Amino acid sequence: MSEIPSELRYRESHEWVRDEGNGTAVVGISDPAQAALGDMVFVELPEPGMSYSQGEACAVVESVKAASDVYAPVSCEVIEANGALEDNPELVNTDPYGEGWLFKVQLTDAGEIDGLLNSEAYAAQQDD
């Protein structure tokens, strides 16, 4: 069964966001998403300093099957990318909410997080 932690917020396009409470947040892709994509072999992350509007494509995760865009779940400026994924992209599979995080951001509009799905709503979307 997929894990969908209740302390995170989600976008329909399968990104999760962890609000760090100081105007920053961490972004990754969900457990159901990594399971559907399969074994990760390459992750292309945004450079720190890049700014994105909510919903804009900002990263690519490539599994052995296919390449998939990752969308900015909230409007933001990237402050750090997870360098560990360069050599170990499989962390996205093995620990999607922990060591497999993708990037950290400075929020442009903290209010946008409230507009994202909570875990129950996201889980319900997976059952459709």
Added chain:
Amino acid sequence: MRRTSLYDSHLAAGARMVDFGGWEMPINYGSQLDEHHQVRTAAGMFDVSHMTVVDIHGPETRAFLSNLLANDVAKLTTPGQAFYSCMLKESGGVMDDLIAYFMNEDWFRLVVNATTRDKGLAWLERHGAEFSIAVTEHHELSIIAVQGPEARQKVHAVMPAQAVSELAQLKPFSAVDVDGIFVARTGYTGEDGYEILISVLQAEAFWDRLLEQGVKPCGLGARDTLRLEAGMNLYGQDMTEEDTPLVSGLAWTVAMRDDREFIGRKALEKQKMDGVPARLVGLVLEGRGVLRPGQKIITEAGEGVTTSGSFSPTLQKAIALARVPAATGDRCEVEIRGKHLPARIVKPPFVRKGKACEGIA
């Protein structure tokens, strides 16, 4: 969607099922990478029952296939002997690719692609009409491919004792019928092993016995990365009705030395005369990234395109097959998401028997 006789076995093994040409087939049983390595290092098995088995019977079987196939059935003289061949259109484009087994003078067996079943059978019927032959499709057979360095020994362990000595002597690209089970020493992975045609009634029990021997189920995902590493073409991707074998890395499968007439020969002769414009090559990406089908190739001789591409689990690099201008040298660039990344041009295969081929890694 159609299901094979092993459908329940796949679900029991935790398969993720997908639609493949109208068949509900396992794409993986958890990890495509693990399944890939399993076949390179030990033994894995694939349900490929969606493929079409067609027998051609009749006194003019050899004459019919001599006209139909780009490879020359005159090469097949020993019962059980097989080869790989294309069926061509008059235009020289590839109608389908297949394995042909010579059983006896009145009987050849063809195994053709699932995705091209309807047009392939129609083609056989149409061109067979002029010959004294009969075309029979076998729905009652399942196909299990057991592949890997330990594959043959694992299969021998589940076969009757008297069959084992016969199987032990079976040469590559030949087949034998043991106890009503058709065992061919062929495959689509670059490893040793068998492709086994067995009654749908026996398939599940046979699959379970192989499981007990430690043969792991592998999905179509691993099958694709294995065949790509082995430099084997996939019909519909690496060649289509628009491509001749000469631009698809398949000139070795076309027998044109003597004056045998076969469908598509004239078009191939004309293409040779005019100059074959392109060739299918292997690519190894130098930097980070993943090659995929349909990416643009930039060379000094002009543009090309990748036809298959993936991350190679054995080489830990991105590899591809690509159609490039004939005059292309040993380097090119691949356009990936707007960036141009350097790649080396190599001669497939990339991997054979678990190891990188010379000049690849």
